[in-house]
Amino acid sequence: MKKPNIWAWFILVIGLIYFFLPLFSVFEFSLRMIKGTYSFEAYRVAFTDPAFFSHFGYSLLWALLTISVSLLLVVPTAYWVHWRLPRVRPVIEFITLMPFVVPAVVLTFGLIRLYAQPPILLIGSPVLLIAGYVVLSFPYMFRAVDTGLRAMDVRTLTEAALSMGAGWGTILAKVIFPNLRVAILSGIFLTFAIVMGEFTFASLLSWPAFGPYMEEIGAMRAYTPQAMAVISFLLTWASIGLFQWIGRGAPGQEQVAGAH
Amino acid sequence: MSSNDRPLSRKISRRDFLKVGALAGATATLAACAPKVAETTAGLPDLTSGNSIPLDQLIPAAQSEGQLTTIALPHDWANYGEIIETYKTKYNMTINELNPDAGSSDELEAIRANKESKGPQAPDVIDIGVGHTATAMADGLVAKYKVADWDTIPMKDPDGYWWAEYYGVLVFEVIKPAIANTPQDWEDLLKPEYKGMVAMAGDVLKSNQSVQTVLAAGLSRTGGDFEKAPEAGLQFWKEMNEAGNFIPVIADQGKIAQGETPIVIEWDYLALANRDALAGNPDLDIKVPTTGVLAGPYAGGISAYAPHPYAARLWWEFVMSDEGQLLYLKGYAHPIRFNDMAKRGVIPADLAAKLPPAEAYEKAFFPSVEQLTSSKAYITENWRKVVYGE
Amino acid sequence: MGNNPVLEEKILTKRESKKGSAQPARSPRFDFNWAWLGVAPFFLFALAFLFLPSFSIVVRSFQGVDGSFTFKNIIAILTESDIINAYQASLSISVITAIGGGFFGFLLAYAVILGGMPRGMRTFMVTFSGVASNFAGVPLAFAFIATMGNAGLITRWIEAIFEINVRQMGFSIYTIWGLSIVYMYFQFPLMVLIMAPALDGLRREWREACENLGGSAWQYWRYVAFPILLPSILGTMILLFGNAFGAYATAYAFSGSFINLVTILIGAQIQGDVLYNPGLGNALALGMIIIMSVCMFGYAYMQRKTSRWVR
Numbered sequence: 001m002k003k004p005n006i007w008a009w010f011i012l013v014i015g016l017i018y019f020f021l022p023l024f025s026v027f028e029f030s031l032r033m034i035k036g037t038y039s040f041e042a043y044r045v046a047f048t049d050p051a052f053f054s055h056f057g058y059s060l061l062w063a064l065l066t067i068s069v070s071l072l073l074v075v076p077t078a079y080w081v082h083w084r085l086p087r088v089r090p091v092i093e094f095i096t097l098m099p100f101v102v103p104a105v106v107l108t109f110g111l112i113r114l115y116a117q118p119p120i121l122l123i124g125s126p127v128l129l130i131a132g133y134v135v136l137s138f139p140y141m142f143r144a145v146d147t148g149l150r151a152m153d154v155r156t157l158t159e160a161a162l163s164m165g166a167g168w169g170t171i172l173a174k175v176i177f178p179n180l181r182v183a184i185l186s187g188i189f190l191t192f193a194i195v196m197g198e199f200t201f202a203s204l205l206s207w208p209a210f211g212p213y214m215e216e217i218g219a220m221r222a223y224t225p226q227a228m229a230v231i232s233f234l235l236t237w238a239s240i241g242l243f244q245w246i247g248r249g250a251p252g253q254e255q256v257a258g259a260h
Numbered sequence: 261m262s263s264n265d266r267p268l269s270r271k272i273s274r275r276d277f278l279k280v281g282a283l284a285g286a287t288a289t290l291a292a293c294a295p296k297v298a299e300t301t302a303g304l305p306d307l308t309s310g311n312s313i314p315l316d317q318l319i320p321a322a323q324s325e326g327q328l329t330t331i332a333l334p335h336d337w338a339n340y341g342e343i344i345e346t347y348k349t350k351y352n353m354t355i356n357e358l359n360p361d362a363g364s365s366d367e368l369e370a371i372r373a374n375k376e377s378k379g380p381q382a383p384d385v386i387d388i389g390v391g392h393t394a395t396a397m398a399d400g401l402v403a404k405y406k407v408a409d410w411d412t413i414p415m416k417d418p419d420g421y422w423w424a425e426y427y428g429v430l431v432f433e434v435i436k437p438a439i440a441n442t443p444q445d446w447e448d449l450l451k452p453e454y455k456g457m458v459a460m461a462g463d464v465l466k467s468n469q470s471v472q473t474v475l476a477a478g479l480s481r482t483g484g485d486f487e488k489a490p491e492a493g494l495q496f497w498k499e500m501n502e503a504g505n506f507i508p509v510i511a512d513q514g515k516i517a518q519g520e521t522p523i524v525i526e527w528d529y530l531a532l533a534n535r536d537a538l539a540g541n542p543d544l545d546i547k548v549p550t551t552g553v554l555a556g557p558y559a560g561g562i563s564a565y566a567p568h569p570y571a572a573r574l575w576w577e578f579v580m581s582d583e584g585q586l587l588y589l590k591g592y593a594h595p596i597r598f599n600d601m602a603k604r605g606v607i608p609a610d611l612a613a614k615l616p617p618a619e620a621y622e623k624a625f626f627p628s629v630e631q632l633t634s635s636k637a638y639i640t641e642n643w644r645k646v647v648y649g650e
Numbered sequence: 651m652g653n654n655p656v657l658e659e660k661i662l663t664k665r666e667s668k669k670g671s672a673q674p675a676r677s678p679r680f681d682f683n684w685a686w687l688g689v690a691p692f693f694l695f696a697l698a699f700l701f702l703p704s705f706s707i708v709v710r711s712f713q714g715v716d717g718s719f720t721f722k723n724i725i726a727i728l729t730e731s732d733i734i735n736a737y738q739a740s741l742s743i744s745v746i747t748a749i750g751g752g753f754f755g756f757l758l759a760y761a762v763i764l765g766g767m768p769r770g771m772r773t774f775m776v777t778f779s780g781v782a783s784n785f786a787g788v789p790l791a792f793a794f795i796a797t798m799g800n801a802g803l804i805t806r807w808i809e810a811i812f813e814i815n816v817r818q819m820g821f822s823i824y825t826i827w828g829l830s831i832v833y834m835y836f837q838f839p840l841m842v843l844i845m846a847p848a849l850d851g852l853r854r855e856w857r858e859a860c861e862n863l864g865g866s867a868w869q870y871w872r873y874v875a876f877p878i879l880l881p882s883i884l885g886t887m888i889l890l891f892g893n894a895f896g897a898y899a900t901a902y903a904f905s906g907s908f909i910n911l912v913t914i915l916i917g918a919q920i921q922g923d924v925l926y927n928p929g930l931g932n933a934l935a936l937g938m939i940i941i942m943s944v945c946m947f948g949y950a951y952m953q954r955k956t957s958r959w960v961r
Contacts, residue, residue, distance in 0.1 A: 008765025011757045012775075015838070019782060022793035022835070025803045029518055029796050035541035073692055080688035088689060093950065095696045100896060101942040102704050103913060105920055106935040109928070110703025116373045124379020131699045138696075193784055199899065204921075206331065206358040206370055206381045216361045218788045220336045222517035222538060229789035233781065240780040244773065365926060395926075456800055456817035463906035465918035504820040507800070508908030514792060519801030644910060650732045 023233065030226040042227035049224075051213060059202075059210035062126065063195035066133040067188050070141045073134065075184065078145045079176055082154045089146075096142040099135055104200040108132065112204070123205070132201040133194070140190035148183025182246070189243050193236065307569055310404035310420045318577065319351060321570035327354045328571040331370055331383040332362035336537070338426055338529050339591020346587065347578055353571060356380055364388035364468065371401045371563045383563055384572040389468040390415070390559045391632040393422045402561040405573055407580045412600040415557055415626065425579060426593040427557035428527035429548060429624050430469075430476045431616070433534065436543040438522040445550040446480040446496065454523060455504050459511040461526035464643050472556050473525050474639050479625060480552025486631055490638040494646040501647050513537060516544075527556060528616065532592035548620035555624040557596060582606050594621070707939070710932040723933035732910060737937070740895050740912040743826050747833040748891035754834075755841020755890075756883060762842075763849040776846055779839030786836050791903035794832045798823050824905040832904055833897065837890050844889070848882040848956065885952025892945035895938070912938050 033041040046052065081089050099107075111132060115122040122128040157179075161171045177184070202209035218225040304321050305313045313321075322328075328347070335341030344355055358381065359366065367386045374382035388396065396402045397417070404420035407413075416423035432449075434442045439457070443449050449458050462470040478493025479486065500506040511521040513534050519542070524531070528546065535544040560579065562572045578584045585595030589611050601607050612618070627635070644650045714720040727733050762772040798804050805816050822828070852875055860870040898913040907914045912934060919931030 005761075005765045008761035008767060011754075011761040012765075012767070012771070015754070015758045015761075015775075018838075019778065019835070021803065022790075022797045025796035026789065026793045028803070032517075033541070035539075073695055077689050077692040080685075084685045085689065090950070092689070092692070094946070095692075095700065097946045097950070098696075098700055098704065100892065101939050101946060102700075102707070103896065103898065103916055103935055103938060105898075105917055106707050106932060107700075107703050109920060110706040111699065112369075112373045113706060114702055117376045121376055123373055124377035124381060131695075134695070135699050138700075197784070197787075199787075203359055203361060204366070204369070206362070206383075208358075212359060212361050215788065216334060218514065218792075219361070219512050220334055222513040225514060225788075226792065229792070233785060233789075236784065237777065237781045241777050244777050244780075363921075365921065452818075455820065456822065463902075463908070463918075465907040465914075466921075504822070507822070508824045508905050509795070509799075510903075510906040515795065518792075518796055518799075520795050520799045644732045644735075648910070650735045650910065 023230075026226050027230050030223055030230055033223040042223035043231070046224045046227045046231070052228075055208055055210045055213035056196075058208050059196050062130060062133065062207075062209065063192050065126075065130050066137060066195050067191050069130060070134045070137045070191055071184065071188070074138065074141045074187070075145055075180070076172075078142060078149055079154070079172075082146075082149045083158055092142065093146070096138040099139055104136075105204070107135075108201050108204045126207065129201060129205050129207050132205075133191075133198065136194055136198065136201075137187075137191040140194065141187040144183045144187035144190065145180060148180045148186075151183075152179045185243060185246065189239065197232075304570070307403070307573075310406055312406055312408045312410065312577070313570075313573060315408075315574075315577065318570060318574050322568075322574040323352060325568040325571045327356055328568055328575055329356040329358060329380065329382060329384045329566075330575075331358040331385075332360060332364075332367050332387055333357065334360040336533050337591075338428075338588050338593035342590065343579060343584060343587045346583075347575060350578070351574060353574075358383055363466070364392040368392065368396055368399070368401055371565060372399065375565045378567040382565060382567050384566040384568050385575050386561050386563065387425065387558055388422075388561065389632075390424065390557050390629055391468060391636055393417065393559050393561070393629060394633060396561060397421050401564055403564045403566070403569070405562055405576065407573075407576050409580050409582075409597065412597050413580065414599070415596060422559045422561045423580070424557040424596040425560045426529075426585075426588040426595050427555045427624075427626075428529045428593050429553050429555050429621060430473055430525055431528045431531050432547045432549060433516070433524040433526060433531040434545040434547065435516065435519065435522045436545050438519060438542075439545075442545050442547050443523065443549075444547065446477045446552050449523070450496075450499060450503055450505060452503070456507055457522045458500065458505050459507045459509055459515075459521040459524050461511045461524055461530070463510055465640055468556070468636075469526060471636050471639050472554055474643070475627075475635055476525075476549070476552045476554035478552075479554055480549065483551070484625070486625070486627065486635075490635045490642075494639060494642055498647045517542065527593075529591055529593035532615075546616060548616050551623070553620065553624045555626045557626065586611065589615075704939075707932045707935050710929055711936045713929040713932070715927055715929065720929070723927075723929045726930060727933050727937055733915065733934070736910045736912045736915050736934075739826060739910050743830055743833065743911070744891045744894040746826070746830045747837045747894045748887045750830065751834055751837030751841055751890045751894075752883065752887040755838045755886075756845055758838060759842045759845040759849055763846055764852075772846075775842060779842040781839075783836045783839035783843060786897070787899035788903040790832060790835055790900055794823075794828075794835075794904070798828075798831070824908060826909065829901060829904055829909060832900060833894050836900075837894065840890060840893065841886055844886045845879075845882065848879055852878065881952045881955035885949050885956065888945050888948040888952065892942050892949070895945070896942060 030042045031038040031040065033039060033045070077092065081092055111128060112123065114120075115128055122131075154176075157175050158171060161175050166175070196210055197214075198209065199211035199215055203212045203215070214225065214228060217228065305317045330344070333340040333344065335344070344357070347353065348355055358370065362370070367383065367388055370381065370383050371386070386396075386402070402421050404417075406420040407423075410416075410420070410423075413423050432443055436442075439454075441453070443451070443454065448454075460470045460473050462468075462473075464470040464474065474493040474497055475489055476493070477496040478489035478491065481492040481496055482488045497506065501508075507521060509515065509521065511524040511526070515521045516524060516534065517538055528548065531544070531546050535546060538544065560576060562569070562576065566572045580597070582597075582601060585597050585601060586607070588595045589598075589607065592615060594615075595601065598607075711723055712719055712721065714722060727737075758775065761767065762775040794802075796802055800817050808814070809816055823831075856874055857870060860874055865873070896913060898917060901909065901911050901914055902917065907918055916931050916934045916938070919927050919934065
């Protein structure tokens with residue numbers, strides 16, 4: 001065990017200052033709602049707004065739906081590709097990276113144009129929104145599951161299970177999923193974070209999601225949006241921390257890119 | 261594991277479940293179809309003529325629809341919060357509020373996207389910048405209707421496709437503790453004491469408010485000559501940028517409260533609403549500029565594909581009535597029928613007192629739709645060229 | 651990756667017996683079709699909700715304001731000065747934050763993984779990086795304005811200590827450099843998150859072998875560690891480049907369209923209240939897609955080179 005490097009400490013301190021100073025600025029501002037003194041008034045107001053909970057609830061519901069559809073679509077496909085069609089993997093990987101390449105606003109308009117008239121009329125129901133979210137979740141979900149699958153030897157495990165007489169249901173439930181548990185959790189968490197914070201799709205398709213709500217509050221109020229930003233940061237931190245703790249020691253936790 | 265092993269009883273119950281499910285689905289579909297059949301029965305007021313429908317027929321028709329879908333109406337904008345609540349309680353209706361954040365083009369896009377769908381995403385009524393009315397009419401997105409108070413509306417489409425609802429003028433919103441001398445007019449903004457202090461409340465390439473900000477400055481410079489105003493306005497903001505007085509950031513209540521933007525130019529009703537909301541934290545001073553007072557009216561319309569056409573017409577009867585217009589005034593926006601109402605003496609004195617002095621508004625310039633469209637095009641195309649030299 | 655035909659046969663026959671049906675031995679061709687069925691749902695979904703809408707971008711790039719076919723938009727993005735400037739600005743901010751983010755992010759990752767820190771510090775940094783890499787848009791922009799803006803925390807400290815008026819000096823953060831500093835907030839963590847496993851993969855045996863052979867620390871890094879890490883570093887920097895190029899919410903929240911970037915321009919053309927030339931917006935998007943695709947290919951290529959070592 002090397003003793004701590006002086007340079008390492010120096011770099012770390014600079015890094016921490018860079019990261020925490022802006023957070024502190026927002027926090028300090030959020031405490032100034034009552035003139036002349038520091039208080040948590042902004043936080044109290046943020047939480048007593050009924051619209052906060054209704055929009056949060058909506059986004060929560062759609063996040064859960066998105067996660068379900070995404071899991072159903074991605075996990076079997078990734079597994080199948082690893083097991084049977086390894087040569088297709090680069091194609092799938094390219095597809096899952098496409099949501100980074102195409103700007104969200106253009107994609108949304110494309111979706112609206114395509115699916116706003118008969119015979120395929122998707123615009124009145126949340127189907128289009130969920131579909132958009134699932135597409136956005138592809139990079140994270142696939143990456144997570146793919147990394148998890150790469151870290152375990154899929155072929156050997158599957159063939160061993162098959163040769164011992166297991167059916168596909170048993171293989172998926174008892175061999176694959178338990179080993180992918182952490183990877184899937186990682187994908188779920190990232191998808192959840194994306195859907196909760198997503199703005200473009202929800203706004204253009206006019207659904208009362210949390211992202212547009214935060215945007216509106218940010219434009220029309222002071223102090224409360226900053227309080228909400230602090231809260232959401234802390235919540236995200238707690239969740240990731242919890243998730244890190246659950247998945248400690250497990251292989252395959254990689255992130256592709258953050259929100260921007 | 262194989263299906264042969266399952267007991268017969270389980271197989272049957274699964275089939276039964278599927279049958280029941282199919283039956284339920286079919287019943288639901290039929291039930292959904294049924295009311296539509298009932299609705300087209302005779303007895304409902306005519307929609308095609310565009311004439312005002314008397315309230316005793318309109319209210320029950322609207323109530324049978326039960327719901328109104330609005331879009332782009334933030335509660336803090338011109339007191340829409342109270343207008344919405346009053347409509348709901350007065351006529352016992354529900355309101356489905358879409359996307360308060362939407363801009364005028366988003367509203368038109370929402371109508372376009374939902375032409376074939378009567379779902380909850382289709383707006384019934386819209387509130388757009390006057391400059392967008394041309395597009396709305398050209399694309400066939402709005403239906404015509406003349407409210408009962410039609411004749412007293414000074415700004416409208418003669419056939420009834422749109423009408424102005426309220427207007428505001430651009431004002432200087434100043435943080436008192438930070439600024440010793442409130443600027444009185446546009447040229448004052450160029451003074452060195454305001455270096456790094458002046459911001460717009462929107463983005464010039466995206467927001468009507470900011471385009472009007474450029475226009476108003478130009479109007480002040482040209483002394484009221486509208487034709488030369490766009491060019492003069494761009495020149496003004498070029499000087500503002502070069503002097504370093506202009507902060508290229510989009511101001512909002514948070515940035516004002518934080519102190520980043522001590523002088524903001526925005527609509528008077530928004531500035532006054534900010535002053536109320538911040539309640540002295542910090543103290544705001546609102547000043548209507550001495551020259552270059554530009555009025556920015558917003559226009560209302562009914563979607564040509566509205567799922568609730570009667571509820572939509574009832575909304576407008578309400579909003580354009582004295583009662584509705586006074587609610588705008590309560591939100592510091594000048595109702596478009598202000599002059600008519602003042603003449604008849606229906607404006608409460610205490611409400612009028614809360615606004616900036618009426619003399620300041622006497623010089624307000626109301627651009628026509630054509631003037632707005634052409635000046636908007638000129639400003640957006642030349643903004644970066646003139647101000648940033650690109 | 652090759653198939654083991656004998657094992658395949660055994661598994662297939664086992665499956666057939668399970669189903670209890672007597673089917674003829676499957677030819678390889680039939681097997682191939684059946685396997686493709688497994689990825690069909692995914693492909694269909696991607697086609698319906700990703701490819702078709704994206705393809706419409708290409709189509710609309712050639713649409714004029716009145717709806718007719720035109721090359722005007724493509725010509726515009728190659729010739730109009732403000733569009734060229736937008737691309738230049740986006741490229742510069744992406745290069746700045748890719749290099750800067752890559753450099754300091756690598757140092758941070760090194761500090762917590764190999765710098766002899768207590769184990770807790772590493773977990774903390776990785777966790778925090780996960781959060782920070784997703785902190786973007788309006789709250790991030792506000793946080794930096796509140797820190798280094800005209801009325802920001804640091805600004806007020808400097809004004810108090812040095813007794814100067816920053817506003818009067820004409821100093822403004824609303825430039826490419828100012829925005830780059832903001833972007834670093836999600837670029838550093840991204841670098842840390844991706845480099846941490848890579849640095850982890852540097853086996854201690856290699857370091858020890860190098861020392862046993864008489865090599866110095868510098869020689870270790872120069873001849874062993876960096877060559878191994880280079881594809882990872884380069885690949886991640888390409889990713890950072892793409893991430894910055896595609897950023898929209900943060901840039902818009904920071905200074906609207908006053909800083910001229912490609913993503914801002916796209917938003918203004920497609921969605922604004924003022925401009926409305928979706929054909930041009932789509933053409934801009936097309937240009938952006940091309941640049942981003944090159945990045946993604948570069949990243950994928952580098953990733954494959956890395957996978958030799960990090961397992």
